[in-house]
Amino acid sequence: MTSKFEVVLEKQTLIFSAAHFITFGNNICESLHGHNYRVACRCAGRLDQQHAYVIDFIWLRDALQEITKTLDHKVLLPDRHPSIAVTERDGEYEARFEERRWVFPRQDVMLLPVDNTTAERLAEYIGGELLTRLEGLAGLQPESLAIGVDENEGQWAWCELPVNR
Numbered sequence: 001m002t003s004k005f006e007v008v009l010e011k012q013t014l015i016f017s018a019a020h021f022i023t024f025g026n027n028i029c030e031s032l033h034g035h036n037y038r039v040a041c042r043c044a045g046r047l048d049q050q051h052a053y054v055i056d057f058i059w060l061r062d063a064l065q066e067i068t069k070t071l072d073h074k075v076l077l078p079d080r081h082p083s084i085a086v087t088e089r090d091g092e093y094e095a096r097f098e099e100r101r102w103v104f105p106r107q108d109v110m111l112l113p114v115d116n117t118t119a120e121r122l123a124e125y126i127g128g129e130l131l132t133r134l135e136g137l138a139g140l141q142p143e144s145l146a147i148g149v150d151e152n153e154g155q156w157a158w159c160e161l162p163v164n165r
Contacts, residue, residue: 001022002046003035003055004056005043005044005047006042006043006044006046006054006155007023007042007043007053007054007055007057007059007060008040008041008042008043009040009041009051009064010038010039010040010148011058011061011163012131013061013065014038014040014064014065015036015037015038015039016036016037016066016069016072016073017035017036017037017072017073017076018037018071018072018073018075018076018110019033019034019074019076020032020033020034020035020075020076020077020117020119021033021102021117022116022117023083023097023116025100027120028082029058029098029100032075032102035151037068037119037122037149037150037151038150039068039116039126039148039150040144040147040156041060041064041145041146041147041148042144042145042147042148043055043060043142043144043146044142044145045141045142045143045144045152049063051056054104054142055142060077063133063134064126066132066133067126067129067130068126070110071110071122073108074108074109074110075093075104075108075109075110076110076112076117076122077093077095077104077109077110077111077112077117077120078111078112078115078116078117079112079113079114080113080115081115081116083097083098083116084096086095086111088106088111091105091125092104092105092112093105093106093109093111094107095161096159097157099133106162112125113125118149118157119120119149119151119156119157120149120157122149122157122161123147123148123157123158123159124147124159126147127145127146128161130145130147130163131145132161141163141164142163143163144163145160145163146158147159147161
């Protein structure tokens with residue numbers, strides 16, 4: 001029988017501050033607000049033959065820090081929401097939901113390929129970005145990858161991403 005291995009990374013350096021708003025059913029849209037998000041990662045797989053690890057902790061930490069840095073001090077806007085229209089012009093992003101309207105300087109916005117900027121979708125986005133970076137590492141292919149996003153000291157959302165074998 002082959003042993004299974006999993007590494008977990010949860011560090012104080014994997015924190016980003018960002019503003020967002022989400023919609024709920026019945027056309028409810030919450031007010032713009034912010035969180036100090038924390039990110040954690042679980043990665044499972046076989047041990048690398050040469051180094052005897054699932055993944056290098058330093059590489060994993062650095063890759064996640066790069067991703068979270070792109071989200072830090074930004075307004076997170078969804079570009080696939082069915083009821084939130086986001087347009088860019090003259091160096092600004094405008095977001096509209098029914099009668100509500102927000103305008104932000106372009107440099108303060110991170111437009112995300114999601115349908116709502118929930119913690120679940122942020123976990124999925126961060127995991128997808130991490131998997132893209134993993135593809136560049138020859139021979140390193142985890143069996144599973146899960147990303148957690150904590151938006152309020154104990155309110156975690158986790159996304160386990162499909163990993164191509």
